[in-house]
Structure formats: structure tokens, C-alpha cells
Amino acid sequence: MFMFSILVALVILVCINVPIAIALGLAAVLAIGVADGTGALVTVALDMYSGAKSFSLIAIPMFVLAGAIMNATGITRRLIAFVSAIIGFVRGGLAMVNVGVSLFFAEISGSAVADVAAMGSIIIPEMKRRSYPAPFAAAITSSSASLAIIIPPSIPMILYGVSSGVSIEQLFVAGVVPGLLGAAGLMGVAYYYALKYNWPTEEAFNLRQLRATFVEALPTFALPVIILGGIFGGFMTATEAAGIAVVAAILVGLWYREIDWRELKQAMLEGGMQTAVVMLLVATSVLMGSFLTTARVPQEIAAAILDITANQYLILLILNVFFLVIGFFLHSAAAIILVVPIIAPLIQQAGIDPVHFGLVVTLNLAIGQQTPPVASVLITACSIAKANIWEVTKWNLPLIAVLAFVLLISTYVPAIPMFLVEFFYR
Template sequence: MMMFVIFIALVAMVCINVPIAIALALAAVLAVFISDGGAALVTIALDMYNGARSFSLIAIPMFVLAGAIMNATGITRRLIAFVSAVIGFVRGGLAMVNVGVSLFFAEISGSAVADVAAMGSIIIPEMKKRGYPAPFAAAITSSSASLAIIIPPSIPMILYAVAAGTSIEQLFVAGIVPGLIGAAGLMGVAYYYAVKYNLPMEEAFNLRQLRRTFVEALPTFSLPVIILGGIFGGFVTATEGAGLAVVAAILVGIWYREVDWRQLKQAMLEGGIQTAVVMLLVAASILMGSYLTQARVPQQLAAGILDITSNQYLILLILNVFFLIIGFFLHSAAAIILVVPVIVPLIQQAGIDPVHFGLVVTLNLAIGQQTPPVASVLITACSIAKANIWEVSKANLPFVGVLLFVLLLCTYVPAVPMFLVEYFYR
């Protein structure tokens, strides 16, 4: 009965546009008050504060800031120039450049929204100028940006690791192969449509141009080497690696001597707002998580599903459908913080590796970023391209199909994401 009251209160507040973090906190306060009385509310503020001060969560604003610095210091523009010199001569090459640069940018920012905002503002107008339809340009930019939450370092992976109590570094390693497979699939679809609709080629391959852009972008290539090399080599934690990313991005920016201070200030403000939203969600989830644990809701859910089936693959199928559905309505951070603590006892009892499941959750939410009505990444791309969201969604279907293929592959062939984890850590 109490869970029904909480659910109704939460839905009602969301329907009247109360921010989900505030709605979650108020619903939790209501549940605690009804269950334990007013005296139990004394420590709520302290509980929320303690929940949001996890050391691992410091990585989130650091990676967001690193992405902002990259975009304000000409790093993104140089990346686009280099990747264009490498593959721009292929028909539809600019669409493949889009995927390639997103793949690289993902290794620094960890945020799909930051990726599409930084990349899209540069490459979407250029694609439209070259004759690419606006819906196609927005679709490929949006889908390739979702690689940012598959390729390490990934902010949703950090949130999952904190919520599930598992290793951030192992999650990062598990995302490498699926991210590369997803990038290859997106490029393949882009090439198919480029040939079918005779999309333009860029200038012919030019070795001198390739050499020049490589030299200009060379300091940029040090960023993923320093950050991911430090994390995977065991020299720094993921949180320390995030701080290292900021320092490295600043040094590269100083090297280029090209800083757009207005753009940097705006990006830092937006990043601060995004971080505040996530931290408030984390703090609110601590209250709800404490109540649910006390009410033994996760254990009851696990028992209910295990009464239906104990087969790991069927359980993963049920959870895949569940996460795909909530991805329609919740941002990735909110979905992870709300749902993962409830699901963890189930995957533990079913014998599912929490690192493997973390990648499955992340892939589901990457797809959710492409599916209205929420679709934060898709909406950002549509805004930049000035394209209708439903036309972009239609053009995006083949690219979403690639992400679904990667999801199913990683769900039912665990060796795909896990063999590197097994090799390095187990």
C-alpha cells in the first residue's frame, strides 16, 4: 500500500513539472513520515549530504569541465580536420567523420549531451552546407554522441558503479569493445545511405593535408593516452583521472594559444548546472533507497522475478525490456539512480556479473537518449540542426538499430564486453 502511495505521489509531481530530483526527495520524505513519524525527519538533510559526497562522484564535474575546455580551445575543430583528412574522401565521408570525432570526444567528456552540443554546433551546419539532409545530419550526430556513455570514461558508468558498488575501472574496460563495434556499425549504415542517396565526397585524399592536420592535432592525441593510460595502468583512480583530464586539456589549450573565453564560461556554467542536477538526484535517491531497503522492496522484487524464472538470459530479457521502457521517460542519470539500487539484489541472486549488467544498463540508456519523449541527446541535435524531431527520429531508426544490435550482442554474448575485463582484472 505504501509503495502505491509513493508511486502516485511521484507521478503526480512529475506530471505538474516538479523536477524529478525534487519529486523523488518529497516522495521519500512522505514515505518516511508516514512510516516512522516526524522524528525520523531530523537527519534527512544530513543523509542527503552524505549520499552526495562520494569521492567517485567528483569525476562527473571534472569530465564535464574537460569537455568544455576541449571545445573552447580549438581542440574539437582540429580533431574534425584530422579525421576528415583520414576518411573524408569516402562517399558520405563527413558522416563518418562525425562518428570518428564523437568516438574520440567520448574518451574525454564522458557525456553524450556534451558531445552532441560540442560536435553538433560545428559539424551539423557543415554537413547541411555540403548537401546532407538536416534530419540525417542530426540523426548521425545524435546516435554517434551516445557512444559517449559506452566508451570510457562514461558518466553513467560512474553513477552505476556507485549505485551498484562495483568497479568503475572494470566498467570502463568493458565498454571499449562494444563502443568500437557500435562506431563501426554506425559508419557502415552511414556509408550505405551515402551510396544509396549519392551523398557528397569530400576532397580527394591528400597525404600532405593528412600530415599537416596530424601535426596540428598531435597534442590532442595525448589526452586519451594520459587519461585512459593512467586509469587502466593503475596509476590513478577514475576520479583522479578526471582531474588529470582537466589539467591535460588546459595544457593542450595553452599550447594552442586559442581560448574562446565566452564559450568556455558558458560551457562551465552549463556543466555546473548538469552536475548540480545529478548530485541532487543522488542525494534524493539516498532517501528513497534507505526507505526501500527498510521496506525490503528490492528483496521482494528479486523473489518475485525468481519465482517466475531463474534463467539468467530470461531475467536479462525482462530487465532489457524494462530499461528500454523507462529510457523513454527518464534521463540516464535519473534511471540509474532510481532503479539500479532496487535491481542489484536480483542480479546478485541470479548470479549475473554486476560489471556485465552495468554495460547492459548503459547501452539501454544510450538507446533511451534517442527515443522521444525525453530523448535529451536527440532533442539537442534537432535544435542545432533546426529539424523536426519526428523527421529526425525516422532518419535515426537505422542508427538506433545498430545500438540495439550491440545491446543484444553484449547481453547474450558476455564475452564481447567481458573478455578484456577477464584478461586485465581476473
């Protein structure tokens, strides 16, 4: 009954628009004070500090900063030109360019919101100018941006790794194949729409233009090679790779001599605020996690579900539905920090690979970024396109179906996402 009261208090605080991190902290302090007495609150500040100072978390602001530098130095524009030269001649090619560039940008920023903000401001107006419907332009930009939390590096994967103690590098490797499958599926839907509505092709394929855009974008290609090559090759951790990504992005920007200082400043401020929100969530979640562990709530939940079924696939089905539902209402960072420590004992007792489950969680939350009412990535794309969210959602349903298909494949055919992990690490 006491735990139910704490949960009700947390829900009420969230419903009256108290920020989730603050609501979580208040609920945790209330729970600890009632259960253990006010004397137990003496170490609250130290516990919060200890929870937020994890070395792995430094990767989050670093990857966000690298993405901001890319957008402020003309790197994004050069990527669009290069990918357009490769596939722009296909009908609906600009929509495919959108997906292709998101795929590349995802390998630097690790943030879907950063991806859609950076990409959308450039490519959505261009798609509208080429007679693509504004709702579709917002939908394809939003869905392709969610690849940023599937393809390494991924900020939600970093948070999951910190919350569960799982190798972040192995999580990154597990996301490669599902991310590529998702990109191919999104391009397929874009091509179908293009044929159905007779959308335009870009310029005819031109080998000279392809060569010119490749040479212009060549320094940019060093970024994913350094980041992913360093991580997968075992030369650096994810956190070290994040720092290297910032340095590499600065060097590429200096090479191009095209830094928009105003845009860079604004992007850095926004990235700093996003990071502060995540860090506060991490800090307050430590308090709640400590209380829940003492009260043995995770163990009781695990026992209750295992009493229903011990079948791994049924447990994964239950958890998939659960994460899809909470994805409607919580941002990915909040969902991971709140829920993963609670269900970790269930995953362990059911014998589910925690790396595989981390990928499943991330895919669920990628879908949650596209489903109102929260849908932070979708709302950002709608704002840029000046399109109604419900009109965008109608166009977005087939794209969400692609992400759901990738989720099902990754959940129930684990060999597909996990064979790279097995090859590199086991």
C-alpha cells in the first residue's frame, strides 16, 4: 500500500506539470523519509552526486557538442549534397536523401532531437519547395532521426549501460544491423509514396557531380571512421570516442573555414540544457533506485511475472508492450532511468541477454519518439515543417510500422542483431 501511495504521488506531480526529474526526486525523498526516518535524508545530496558523476555519462554532452559543431560548420550541408548525388536521381530521391543523411548524422550525435533539429531545418524546407507535402516531409525526417538512438553512438544506450552495468560498446555494436534495416525500410516506404503520388526526381545521375561532392565531403567521412573504428577496434571506450569526436569535428570545421558562431553558440546552449535535464534525472533516479532496492520492489516484480510465465519470449512480449505504452508518455531518458533498474532482476532471472534487451528497450523508445502525446522528435519536426501533428502522424504510420517490424525481428530473432556482438566480443 505504501509503494502504491508513492507511485500515486509521483503520477500526480507529473500530471500537474512538475518536471519528471523534480517529481522523481520529491517522491524519492518522501519515500525515504517515511520508510527510514528523516535521519536517512542526510546523505541525499551525496547520493545524487555519486549517481551523476559516472565517467560514462560524460559521453552525452560530448556527442551532442560534436553534432552541434557539424551543423555549424557546413558539414551537414555537404553530406546532403553527397547523398543527393548518389540517390537523388531515383523518384522520391530527396526523401531517401533525408534518410541517408540521418543515418550518417546519427553516427556522430547519438541524439534524435539533435538530428531532427539539425537536419530538419535544412532539408524540410527543400522538400516543401520540391512539392513534397509538408506532413510527409516532417514524418520522414522525424522517423529517420530516430535511427540516431539505434545506430551507434546512442545516448539512450549510454544511459541503459550506466543503469544496468552492461557494456556500452557491445550495445553500440548490437544497434548496427537494426539501424541499417530500419533505414532500408524507411527508404522503401518513401519510394512507394513517390511512385503513388508521382513525386519528382532530382537531377539525373552525374558521375562528375558525384566525384565533386565526394571530394568536398571527404574530410567529414573521417568522423565515423575514427569514432566507430576506435570503439569497435577496442582502441577507445565510448566516452573517449565522444571526446575524440568533438576534436575531429572541430578540425573538420576549421578545414572548411565555415563556422557559424551564432548557430554554434545556440546549439551548445540547447545541448547543455538537454544534458542538464538528463543528469538531474540520473541523480534523482539514484535516490528512488536505492529506496526500491531496499524495499525489494524489483525482486517482487520479477517473482510476480515469473509466476505467470518463465518463457523468455512471453516475458519479452510483456516488456515490449510495457515499454511501448510508457513511450507514449515518457522521454527515452526518463523511461530508461526509471524502469531499467526495476526490471533488471527479472531480465537476469529469466536468462535474457542484457545486451539484447538493451537493444529491445532502445527500439521501443525510438517508436515512442514518434507517438503522441509526448513524441519529442515528432513535435520538433512538426514545428520546423509548420505542419499539424495529426496530419503528420497519418503519413508517419507506415514509417512507424517499419520501426515496429525491426523491433519484432530484433526481439524474436536475436541472432540478427547479436551476431556482430558475438563476433567482436564473445
